[in-house]
Amino acid sequence: MKTHTSTGSLATWSGYRINPVGLVSFCVVLLWALVALFAPYIAPHSVGDMVDLDYFGPMRPGLWLGSDYLGRDMLSRIIYGTRYTVGISLAAVSIACFTGVVLGMTSAVLRGPVDMVVSRVLDAMNSIPSKLFGLMVVAAVGSSIPVLILTLSVIYVPGAYRFSRSLAVNIDTMDFIMVARIRGESLPYLIGSEILPNIVGPVLADLGLRFVFIVLLLSGLSFLGLGVQPPYADWGALVRENIGGLPFAAPAVIVPSLAIATLTISVNLLIDNLPQKIRDRSAS
């Protein structure tokens, strides 16, 4: 995945080499996670409080990120929005990857008709454009947070399935799987103990990437008004409701966009620079 040279490593700790870019992006991701967790304790104002007399106010002491189109504190709005963006995306990506990876490994191990049917059904789902699918579901059943989570995870199951199946098929041809089969092992043992440990690295990287896609899709849906509904607002919804501030160069438009960008870019960089355990074989 990544080649490491002896230069550019910040620290070597218990065999893990930490890359500075990876460390910085990890800090950013951690920061957003903490913000999402402790939102009520760090937000200076309540989400709905109108604290500014003017709308689209500039950044100034007390209102560090300015105010929005109703004069609410932008910093507090962003802090509370983090909960929705990160929370919904995390829930959706967990469901999508768990389902996709389990189905993928099962298909690879069982082969034959099971593999055929599952692969074709998921391929068919994959061919539906994701935004269109989201629009359709929201139009049909209305927008609520559980519906959003389910829709987003259904959209990303086929990708996770394809990815893990292609990895698992390679592992499945190895002799140790054959040894386990003729030992009489059950399907859950085969996929959980024999295959999963060998594909977990790429699967985690894929999980991170898919998280980024979901954040972007969720923000896109919210921007179109189909995502999180007022009075709550995720980052995409914040961009949408403050779009009117664009001619005034209001920070209210740019700040939620920046929040989306920092989170997605950091997750991406973090995955690319995941610490890789380096074993010095000559030392042993």
Add this chain to the structure above:
Amino acid sequence: MTNLVEIRDLTVEATTDSGRWIQILKGIDLDIAAGETVAFIGESGSGKTTAAMTLLGYARPGCRISGGTVRVDGHDMVTLSEKQRAALRGTVVAYVPQSAAAAFNPAATIMDQVIEVTRIHQLMPPDEARRRAVALFRALSLPNPDSIGDRYPHQVSGGQLQRLAAAMALIGDPKVVIFDEPTTALDVTTQVEVLRAFKAVTARRQIACVYVSHDLAVVAQIADRIMVLRNGAVQEIGSVDDILKRPTHPYTRELLHAFHPDTGGRVAAAAAFATDTAPLLEIKTLSAGYGPPQSNGQPLALAVKGVSLQVKRGTNLGIIGESGCGKSTLARAIAGILPACNGDIQFDGRELWHSARQRSREQLRDLQIVFQHADTALNPAKSIEDILGRPLTFYHGLRGKARDARIDALMDMVRLPRALRHRLPAELSGGQKQRVNFARALAAEPKLILCDEITSALDTVVASTIIDLLKELQRELGLSYVFISHDLSVIEAICDEIIVMYRGQAVETIIPSARQQPQHPYSKLLFSSVPKLDPTWLDTLDIDADRMRVA
């Protein structure tokens, strides 16, 4: 007088994962005269290929030639620029790789690839190069020398491809040719033909050869001098006679000893169990194959055709044959991995289902299979402890302290240090991995173990220690083995009875202890093709393998 090749104090370094440089060749000196053949011999990782590659001025990625000189025909390959080296490769020094199948481009005809060297170096017009190539094909005793160049690599056999790779190396009239284990991947019967062709051509053209191999018997046929390498240092260097008859270095003696496997004790062991006359495993007219079933109920390609055999309790059966003869398929059919399409399998007095899925857990436990490549047979993500512990928990329900104690006992049994139990397979050597692979089969406490080429991927010395271990465990545990191999010396060392397989059929049963001579023409060819340590063996050998095969 100056030698054609002069290597002085050569050192090569390799980088580790953490970026440190370690020496993998530690100061090698060697002279090779024109027309002389020097063999580099040693176990894998001894640096023999790395040493040979320096004659091309080449070090593999991650390695560098860090000191010394390599003079080939007056040029120092170490100090030349890459462009100057490239000009010498193919014209002064040439290379024949281990796997010719991987060295040929499947999308181009053989002739185009053989004469590529003359095109790159602009040595001669293409028509003349083709005439030379055909002459070389004839000299290497290839069939249809005039038309074989028009074929594609997949249309010729492995042995022929290896000779064509030699033709590719020889077309530029090099002064030195490096042969990197050219016959290791070939069957013994094919190996004889290829060795003969190499020997004839290089002797006639007075070409100096470097022959890299781990097989002492092959080297004895072809080399004038032998250099024994271990851990990147020269252990011993001398004429073939000196090395074979008067080895001075302990490692050389160890190599030689591995060639004389101890067959004593087998007869006595077999006799002890022979009182129990009921066979442990009995197979009657078993057929198995690959592909979708045809209208007659048989698979498209039948690999095993009606084989019958018997294994008595506590005795060993060897199955030998060339690659593609169906011996591994037979093992897979017995184990139930590839359900047989016909025939009966009786194990321990009971009829076995053809497919492993339908067999009971007890039946699966009694019959274990050990695969050839320990690299792929051990889960790289699991520690040795987990690998050995799983069958204990699965078959015997052992947990906690009892399981730990049993893992320790198993590791002692296969002579593995207990300190290795928390390691991952990648952190073990090839021989250690094969021991773990075998210990996992032992963990099930089986009655019969199918060993599918378990020593083929190992060095001679390591393989002979594994065989010794197998014999010892048999004495202690009363196991039976079905031992599948293409290596006759391995099979003779451990088996009470040998079945020769040829084209999916068992053509002959031989009992080594009865000093029985092979009768079937294929068995005769097979037995006489096994290289002997005697350097005159190849020259006096009275067989024509190609002719025998057709017959």
